[in-house]
Amino acid sequence: MTRPRILITETLGQEGIDLLREVADVDAYDLLPKEQLPEIIGNYDAVIVRSAHRLPRETLIGHPRLKVVARAGSGVDNVDLKTCTELGIAVINAPGANAVAAAEQAFAHMLAILRNVHLGDAHVRSGEWSRKKFLGGELHERRLGIIGFGKVGREAARIANGFRMKVYAYDPFVADEIFQAHNxxxxxxxxxxxxxxxxxxxxxxxxxxxIGLDLLSTLPAGAIVINVARGGMIDEEALATLMDTGHLLGVGLDVFSQEPPPADFPLFRHPRAVLTPHLGGSTHEAMTGVAVMTAQGVIAALQGLTPPNIVNVPVPPLTPDEFGMLDEGARIVGRIFAQMHRTLHAPIVLSLKGPIPKNALPWLKQTVLAAILNEQLADRVNAVNALVKAEEQGLKLLVEERDANALPTLALRLEGHPETTTEVSLENHVPRLRRINGVAVDLPWPDIALMTVHDDAPGVVGKVGTLVGQYGINIGNLHLGRQENNHQALMILSLDQTVPDDLVRDLNQITDIHHVFVF
Incomplete structure (x- = not known):
């Protein structure tokens, strides 16, 4: 099997590069010239960028080999997410891997301003020694306002609590319990x-x-404003104006609307403005964490899996075991159902039993649709673009939730046709096929399976077993089921080797066999 190729356009932690090179051929640059990226991107299965490169629509389209785009950082502002979703390109990032570093950077700015660290350093270096000039303030008992209470905002709150600050925060998308848990x-x-x-x-x-001048003017006199998140979110001209009037004590910026800032940047004239060149994630620990998380996500996506740090699939907040179990079950039931029903003449019903969290339903729906459409279409289909492809095909997937106290179970059927039901249970994290096309069965689903639908007549099982043996393939398990209404039977073989096309051809030539399926 050909190893995938991965392009890294900017410096990435060596730990991440080493992981990638275990499974792929990697071309890594400290900084790839921007004009070269559109010229070479089509030669790669995955591309990893940081902040210096943008991936707009015109760079992404027309490259069928490209499967994964990763941003080695928390945001994906420089990636056209809509186009990636349309094309089935998985978008990976590293959320939270640099949360501690970014939060600590914010506090570095706060302390530098309050304690005059940068000014005192310059003073000593100039040969002077005047302590009176640099009387500062304390974080203790000050009121900290946090805009955005995600991973970095919560880390900032933890640090602030250590300084015994009074902490307030605004984030309309976070539950009350999260605020309460962080005091x-x-x-x-x-x-x-x-x-x-x-x-x-x-x-x-x-x-x-x-955040513009009107809002900033409502801050208390002598306030400090810090931005280590995204450049341009706070009006820099307004900050300079409020520094000019003395309303603000200081400003700390690690990000800018234009990077690097121009020579006439208005805050350059203010010594109490602490300005750093986008260093929020620039620690050894954060760089390693970002590199490893990014690499793990890219590897999983290239293997056809859904990593927890994929951006354009609604991954639910489940434990790795819960996620893996449901993901595998959804793929199995979708693939089997699709092979049994090549023509979908009615909406499909996804029936769920057991303690399956409601917040997992959007992701489950996309994963099942992807598994079904992968068997139906020649185009690339995955959980990323499953909704787009389903809409193009006019395919509807309805979801029903049933007995919440039952074993976790996923079932698919054509609406109004219970005899088409395929059902997989997830007992003890092991997918078990319980029903296929309405026929009751009970077997742990194997890695390689061959299934026949045949007349319920003597000798068929022996003929199949003999033919499989002639191809040198070992049968690990065998399961039989009957369709009483039409005198047909089905047989599922668990195999130790992959099934060659010639074996499928020969099986189809057996008179009593109507269909052969390979999974």
């Missing part, structure tokens, strides 16, 4: 948050709120 007072609006924030720190994605 943080929830604010319902920005208009409520800013007037009680002696220090304001931003930790939102690019889609977060824009």
């Amino acid at each position: 943080v007072t929830r604010m319902e609006t920005l208009e409520e948050l800013l007037p009680v924030s002696d220090i304001l720190t931003l930790h939102t994605p690019k889609s977060g709120p824009q």
